[in-house]
Amino acid sequence: MEPSAIERLKGAQPFFWGNPGCRHAPECLESLPLKFEDILDAEKRLQRFAPLLAECFPDLDASGGIIESKLVKCHKLASWIAREDGIDGLSNVYVKADHALPVAGSIKARGGIYAVLHFAERVARESALMDDGLDYRQLLDPKFRRIFGEYELSVGSTGNLGLSIGIMGSALGFRVTVHMSKEAKDWKKERLRKRGVDVVEHASDYTAACVMARQLSDGNPKIHFIDDENSVELFLGYSVALLRLRKQFADAGIRVDAGHPVFFYLPCGVGGAPGGITFAARHVFGDFAHCFFIEPVQAPCMAAGLITGKHSDISIYDFGLTLKTDADGLAVSCPSRFVGKLMEPLLSACITLTDKDMYRYLLAMYETEDMEVETSSSSACGGPKMLYRTNEGIEFIKSMGLQASPGAATHIFWTTGGLFVPAEQHAAYRAMARRI
Numbered sequence: 001m002e003p004s005a006i007e008r009l010k011g012a013q014p015f016f017w018g019n020p021g022c023r024h025a026p027e028c029l030e031s032l033p034l035k036f037e038d039i040l041d042a043e044k045r046l047q048r049f050a051p052l053l054a055e056c057f058p059d060l061d062a063s064g065g066i067i068e069s070k071l072v073k074c075h076k077l078a079s080w081i082a083r084e085d086g087i088d089g090l091s092n093v094y095v096k097a098d099h100a101l102p103v104a105g106s107i108k109a110r111g112g113i114y115a116v117l118h119f120a121e122r123v124a125r126e127s128a129l130m131d132d133g134l135d136y137r138q139l140l141d142p143k144f145r146r147i148f149g150e151y152e153l154s155v156g157s158t159g160n161l162g163l164s165i166g167i168m169g170s171a172l173g174f175r176v177t178v179h180m181s182k183e184a185k186d187w188k189k190e191r192l193r194k195r196g197v198d199v200v201e202h203a204s205d206y207t208a209a210c211v212m213a214r215q216l217s218d219g220n221p222k223i224h225f226i227d228d229e230n231s232v233e234l235f236l237g238y239s240v241a242l243l244r245l246r247k248q249f250a251d252a253g254i255r256v257d258a259g260h261p262v263f264f265y266l267p268c269g270v271g272g273a274p275g276g277i278t279f280a281a282r283h284v285f286g287d288f289a290h291c292f293f294i295e296p297v298q299a300p301c302m303a304a305g306l307i308t309g310k311h312s313d314i315s316i317y318d319f320g321l322t323l324k325t326d327a328d329g330l331a332v333s334c335p336s337r338f339v340g341k342l343m344e345p346l347l348s349a350c351i352t353l354t355d356k357d358m359y360r361y362l363l364a365m366y367e368t369e370d371m372e373v374e375t376s377s378s379s380a381c382g383g384p385k386m387l388y389r390t391n392e393g394i395e396f397i398k399s400m401g402l403q404a405s406p407g408a409a410t411h412i413f414w415t416t417g418g419l420f421v422p423a424e425q426h427a428a429y430r431a432m433a434r435r436i
């Protein structure tokens with residue numbers, strides 16, 4: 001008998017786990033605590049803030065203050081994966097290029113920036129100083145900066161969330177403290193310190209850094225803790241991507257229907273970013289969307305939480321795993337219960353990969369498409385191999401009544417970070433990829 005997913009998880013072996021709880025979209029979406037209207041509300045808030053964002057960040061001039069990434073068709077990468085991973089007929093491969101998202105350089109630019117704007121809007125409204133006749137650039141006025149300066153934004157992070165909150169918070173005049181887990185890369189800390197952000201380095205992992213940050217903010221009305229494990233705002237900020245992607249699909253003439261499903265391969269840490277995307281993908285594309293979370297073999301916290309149904313009551317250490325992975329953004333020991341519960345009926349499957357595979361794909365992305373991404377990001381490319389080349393993946397395809405041919409589907413590799421990685425760090429990633 002082949003080892004089960006949980007046996008593979010314990011043994012730090014790659015696995016594909018098809019989620020038996022996944023439901024038809026019409027059956028489950030209405031009963032969830034968040035609705036499609038919440039995504040639309042988030043999008044409207046981002047539009048209200050667009051003039052302010054364009055004023056703060058020259059990178060957003062061309063988009064009028066909208067932070068969005070490209071959808072890039074990747075023929076060469078598709079051929080490379082088809083050849084190297086043995087997947088005949090793999091085509092229709094796209095990268096949703098959040099690794100190059102302006103302002104914060106990672107997928108966290110969506111949720112993190114949205115969460116800061118949501119709080120700023122609340123504080124500004126409560127001050128009763130807002131003029132409804134003016135656009136949101138008024139919030140850059142010194143009188144609002146003074147009010148924002150009375151508050152501290154606090155967050156626990158593996159690096160990228162801290163960057164996005166630090167960049168946006170400091171642009172508005174908030175004081176920002178980022179509690180960094182031991183996995184966070186030095187260049188991320190340095191970048192934040194240059195912006196005047198207080199970076200607290202923890203010798204512990206991400207989950208413990210969050211506990212500390214939460215305790216320090218508890219009971220202090222002037223500290224606003226942005227809780228990566230429970231934040232509705234972060235989740236909805238990520239989800240807005242699907243409204244934009246729907247338009248990008250239409251512009252690119254990508255058909256989505258029963259014969260042409262769309263597969264999303266989503267790198268997963270605590271779960272907020274891939275969770276928000278999955279939630280919105282099931283709203284926008286219904287049962288034609290299949291979402292796969294990708295985690296490192298040493299940090300499969302969301303898979304552990306979903307398989308056991310224990311969510312945040314379980315940690316990867318309970319299985320003897322180490323959290324040791326070069327995919328720093330995915331180095332999370334304990335998943336979000338809030339996201340895990342929402343994913344129970346929405347998510348198609350969890351996949352794990354070795355760091356070695358992530359490095360293989362990192363190099364392939366560079367050599368085939370000239371894309372420089374973090375290891376966390378490149379993990380997205382491992383989805384098709386686990387879907388089409390494992391017994392569990394093939395079983396999943398059959399049980400969903402999907403066509404066996406990879407060419408029938410559109411494959412979206414959601415790359416999640418890379419733009420701000422220093423050139424020498426990218427070179428070091430590639431050197432590592434060539435060595436192993």
Ligand SMILES: Cc1ncc(COP(=O)(O)O)c(C=O)c1O
Pocket residue numbers: 106107108158159160161267268269270271272273274328329330374376377416417418
């Ligand atoms: C590059 C990158 N990819 C993916 C993720 C995963 O996002 P989440 O922790 O919300 O699941 C992170 C988280 O920091 C990240 O930095």
